[in-house]
Amino acid sequence: MDKIITCINCPVGCRMTVQLSDEGVFLSAAGNTCPRGAKYAEQECTKPLRMITAVIPVSGSSRPLSVKTSAPVPKDRIREIMRVLAEVSVDTPVAAGDIIVRNILNSGADIVATRNL
Amino acid sequence: MTDCYTDILIIGAGPAGLAAAIAAKEQGIDSIVVLERESEPGGILRQCIHNGFGLHRFKEELTGPEYAQRDILRADELGIPLECGTTVLSVSADRTVTCVSSEKGFRKIKAGAVILAMGCRERPRGALCTPGTRCAGIYSAGTAQRFVNLEGFMPGKRVVILGSGDIGLIMARRMSLQSAEVLACVEIMPYSSGLNRNIVQCLEDYGIPLYLSHTVTDIRGRERLTGVTIAKVDEKRNPVPGTEIDFECDTLLLSCGLIPENELSLTAGVELSAATSGPVVSNTLETSVPGIFACGNVLHVHDLVDHVSEESARAGRAAAEYVQHGHSGGRFVPVADGPGVRGTVPQKVLPNSGEDLHLMFRPTDVFRSACAVVECGGREIIRKKAMIFTPGEMAEVTVRKELLDNLSDAGIIVRIEGEKQNG
Numbered sequence: 001m002d003k004i005i006t007c008i009n010c011p012v013g014c015r016m017t018v019q020l021s022d023e024g025v026f027l028s029a030a031g032n033t034c035p036r037g038a039k040y041a042e043q044e045c046t047k048p049l050r051m052i053t054a055v056i057p058v059s060g061s062s063r064p065l066s067v068k069t070s071a072p073v074p075k076d077r078i079r080e081i082m083r084v085l086a087e088v089s090v091d092t093p094v095a096a097g098d099i100i101v102r103n104i105l106n107s108g109a110d111i112v113a114t115r116n117l
Numbered sequence: 118m119t120d121c122y123t124d125i126l127i128i129g130a131g132p133a134g135l136a137a138a139i140a141a142k143e144q145g146i147d148s149i150v151v152l153e154r155e156s157e158p159g160g161i162l163r164q165c166i167h168n169g170f171g172l173h174r175f176k177e178e179l180t181g182p183e184y185a186q187r188d189i190l191r192a193d194e195l196g197i198p199l200e201c202g203t204t205v206l207s208v209s210a211d212r213t214v215t216c217v218s219s220e221k222g223f224r225k226i227k228a229g230a231v232i233l234a235m236g237c238r239e240r241p242r243g244a245l246c247t248p249g250t251r252c253a254g255i256y257s258a259g260t261a262q263r264f265v266n267l268e269g270f271m272p273g274k275r276v277v278i279l280g281s282g283d284i285g286l287i288m289a290r291r292m293s294l295q296s297a298e299v300l301a302c303v304e305i306m307p308y309s310s311g312l313n314r315n316i317v318q319c320l321e322d323y324g325i326p327l328y329l330s331h332t333v334t335d336i337r338g339r340e341r342l343t344g345v346t347i348a349k350v351d352e353k354r355n356p357v358p359g360t361e362i363d364f365e366c367d368t369l370l371l372s373c374g375l376i377p378e379n380e381l382s383l384t385a386g387v388e389l390s391a392a393t394s395g396p397v398v399s400n401t402l403e404t405s406v407p408g409i410f411a412c413g414n415v416l417h418v419h420d421l422v423d424h425v426s427e428e429s430a431r432a433g434r435a436a437a438e439y440v441q442h443g444h445s446g447g448r449f450v451p452v453a454d455g456p457g458v459r460g461t462v463p464q465k466v467l468p469n470s471g472e473d474l475h476l477m478f479r480p481t482d483v484f485r486s487a488c489a490v491v492e493c494g495g496r497e498i499i500r501k502k503a504m505i506f507t508p509g510e511m512a513e514v515t516v517r518k519e520l521l522d523n524l525s526d527a528g529i530i531v532r533i534e535g536e537k538q539n540g
Contacts, residue, residue, distance in 0.1 A: 006313055012505045013313035033504065050318065053167045053180055054294055055266050064269035066166035068180055075322065082294055096186060114166060115182040 005044055007037045018045050048075040054082065056100070058090045058117060065090055065117050067100055069109040080105055092117055124148040124440045125433075126214050126228035128381060130199050131160020132422050133413025133429040134234035135188035140433030141232075142195045146440060150226065151192075152203045152216055158192075159185035160236055161259070162422065164266045167287055169314070173423035184422060207384040208233075210406050230408045230436040233382055233396065234429060237375040237414040239284075245373055247279075249336025249345075258284040258372040265291055273368025277345050278302045279333050281309035281316075283420075285372025290319035292370075299325045300364050303347050305332040305354055308483060310509040312420075333369070334361065342367055375418045385409055392460040393417040399449060400466045400474050401435035402428070407444055410436045417462050417477070420511050428475075450524045455492070455532025457481050457506075468524040474516040480506035480533055487535025489514050494525025506533055 001022065007014040012033060018041045019027040029041035043049070049072035055064035073081060081104055090100055094117045101111040124146050127134045130153035138151050157163065162170070165181030172178055175187070192199060203218040212228045239257040254273055256264075261272045262284065276292050278285045281304035289299045302320055307330045309316055320327050328347060334356050335346035349360035377395040379387070388397045388405035395416040396404040403410050412432035413425045449465040461478040476491065484506040491499040491514055498520050506512055514531070 006317055008312075008314040008317050010313075010504075050322070051168050051178070052294075055166060055269065057269060062269065063267060066180065066182055066266060068166075068168060078294070078322075082296075086296075096183060114180040115163075115186075 003045060005041060007032060007040050009034075009036045009040055016041050020045060049073065050075050050078060052078055052081055053114070054085055056085050056088050056090060058092055058094070060092050061117055063117060065094055065100075066114045067111050068114050069104070069107075070099075070112050071109040073104075073107045073109050077105065077107060081107070085111065120224045120226060122148075122227045122229075123150045124229040125150075125232065125436050126212075126226055126230075127151045127232040127234055128205050128208070128214070129153060129160065129234035129236060129413075129415070130155075130158035130201065131234065131236050131413065132162055132185065132188065132425050133236065133415070133432075134160070134232070135185070135192055136426040136429035137232045137234055137410075137412055137433035137436070138197045139188065139191050139195060140430035141437045142192075142197055142433075144434050144437035144441075146437045149197050150228075151197060151199045152205055152214070153199060153201045154204045156201050158189050158199045158201060164259070164263050165287075166266045167291075170422050173421065174426055181422075188426070205381055208381050208409070209384070210386050210409075212385075212408050228408075229440040230410065231385075232429075232432055232436050233379075233387075233404070233409065233411040233415050234413050234432075235378045235381060235415045237377045237418050239371070240374040240376055242371060245279075245371065247333055247336060249333075250338055252336070252338035252340060252342045254338065254342030254367050255336070255369045255371065258282075258288045258370045261368075261370050262288055262291065265295060271295060271297060273297060273342075273366075275300060275364075275366040276368040276370060277333075277347075277364050277366045278370045278372060280304065280372035280374070281311050281327060281329075282372040282374065283311045283315050285370060286311045286315035286319040288370055288372070289325050290323060293323040293325070297368075299323065300366055301326050301328055301347065303328045303331045303333060305330070305350055308507075308509075310507075312509070328362075332356065336369065342369055345369055375414065377415045377418065379415060382409075382411065382415070387411075390460070390464060392454065393462060395462070397464045398462065400463045400470060400472070401438075402432040402463065403435065403439070408436075408439055410439075417460055417511075420509070424477075424511070424513075428477075431475075448526075450493075450526060451528035452476065453528060453530050454478065455490075455530040457484060457487075457533030457535075457537075458489075458531050461531050466521065466524065466529060468521055470521065471518055473518050474521055476514045476516065476529075476531055477511055478531055479511055480508055483507045483538040484533050484535040485538055487533050490532050490534050491516060492530045492532070494527040496525075506535075 162181035
C-alpha cells in the first residue's frame with residue numbers, strides 16, 4: 001500500500017511516497033532528499049503525533065486560559081481530548097506551567113497552562 | 118514643553134521592543150522607557166497560543182505567550198519600566214515623543230534615542246478589492262485570532278479563509294479545534310506562502326481543502342454574511358468563467374499579507390522603502406532620522422519571532438552606542454535588490470563599521486537549487502547555496518566584517534542565481 005505525504009522538516013517540502021505493508025507497517029520511503037525525511041515519514045505513517053494548544057473558559061474571568069499538552073499526543077486522539085477540554089472548569093488564579101488536567105485520557109501528557117490569569 | 122527626558126524610548130512592548138530594551142540595558146543604559154498601547158506587554162505573541170516559537174533562540178518549542186513571558190521576566194529583572202495602556206500620538210525628528218495614557222495623561226518625553234518597534238498590521242478588506250456586499254462576518258485572520266484566543270468568543274460557525282498565509286492556516290486549525298467548520302482555504306497564487314508544516318498540520322489534518330490559483334469572486338449577505346463564491350484564476354489572476362464554486366458560510370477570514378505599521382515613523386519624517394513598507398535603515402538599523410532606530414515587523418515583516426528578537430537586540434545595542442558615543446557618521450554605501458530579490462534590509466551600509474553585516478531579503482519567486490550572491494562593484498563577495506528559496510521564507514546572508522573594508526561606492530547588490538519554478 002502506497003501513501004503520499006509532504007515532509008514538514010524544512011521549506012523544501014519533499015513529496016514522499018511511502019510503502020506500507022498490508023498490516024500498516026512502514027517499509028520504505030522514496031522522494032526524500034535527506035535522512036530526516038525518511039524518519040518523519042516513518043513516524044507520520046505509523047504513529048503521527050501532534051502538540052495540542054487550545055483555550056478553555058475560566059470561571060470568574062471574561063478571558064479564556066491558553067493551554068497546551070506537555071508532550072505530543074497521538075493525532076487520532078485530538079478530537080477526544082478537545083471534548084474533555086470543553087468540559088474542564090478552572091478557577092483563577094492560574095500561573096503559566098500549572099497542570100490543569102493530569103495525564104489526559106491516559107495519553108501520558110498533561111494539559112498545562114501557558115499564561116497567567 | 119517637555120515633561121521628562123529618557124536616554125532610550127522604545128515604542129511597543131512586543132518581542133521587538135522587549136528585545137531592544139533588554140539589549141540596551143545590558144549595554145549599560147540605565148534610563149529606558151518602553152511605551153505599550155495594550156494593557157499588557159507581549160504584543161501579538163499574546164494571541165499566538167500555538168507552539169513552534171523559539172526553536173532557534175531557545176532550542177525548544179514554546180507557545181507565543183510563553184516566549185513573550187521569558188522576555189517580560191528578563192525586562193522585570195533588569196528593572197526596565199514597561200508603561201502599558203500608553204498610546205504614542207507622534208514622534209518628532211528631534212526625538213520628542215508625544216503620548217497619552219489614562220494614568221499619566223498627556224505627556225511629551227524627550228529621548229536620546231528612539232526605537233520604533235510597533236510591529237505590523239494585516240492587509241484589510243478595503244485593500245483587497247473584494248467584490249460583494251459589506252455585511253458583518255468578515256474579519257482579518259488576526260482579529261479572529263484575538264477574539265478566540267484572548268477574548269474567548271467565536272466569530273462564526275462556518276468559515277471560508279481567503280489567503281493561505283501562516284495566520285490564516287493557524288486560524289483554520291484553531292476554528293476547527295474550537296468546533297467551527299472550515300470549508301475552504303483559498304489562495305490566489307499557485308503556491309501557498311505558508312509553511313509546509315502548517316499546510317499539513319492545520320489543513321490536511323482537519324481535511325480542509327486548499328484551493329490554489331483561486332480567489333473570492335462574490336460575497337453575499339445583507340446584514341450577516343450568508344455565502345461566498347470562489348473561482349479559479351488564470352496566469353494574470355483574472356477569474357476564469359465557469360469555474361465558480363459556492364460556499365454557504367457565516368464567516369470569511371482574510372489572511373492576505375502584513376504591512377509594517379509606520380504611521381508614527383512618518384510623523385518623524387522617517388523615509389520608508391517601497392519594497393518593505395518599512396523605514397530605510399543602515400546596518401545599525403538607524404533610520405533616515407538620526408537617533409531613530411527601527412526593528413522587528415515595523416521594519417520588515419518577519420516569519421520567525423526568533424529573528425525579530427535577534428534583529429531587535431542589535432537595534433538596542435546600536436541605540437545604546439548612539440546615546441553613549443554619538444553618531445559615527447560617514448559615507449554610506451547603498452545596498453540594492455538584484456534579480457530574484459526584493460526588500461533587502463538594510464538598504465545602506467557604513468563601511469569599516471567593525472561589525473558583520475546581516476542582509477535579509479525575500480526571494481521574488483520559488484527557486485530550487487539556487488544561490489544567493491552578494492556583489493560589490495562587480496566583484497562577487499559571497500555566494501550561498503540553498504536547496505530552495507521561496508517568497509514565504511525570508512533569506513539571510515551574513516557578510517563578515519573583513520569583507521566590508523574598502524567597499525566600492527558602487528554599492529552592494531544582492532541577487533538570486535538559479536532557475537525559477539513556475540506553479
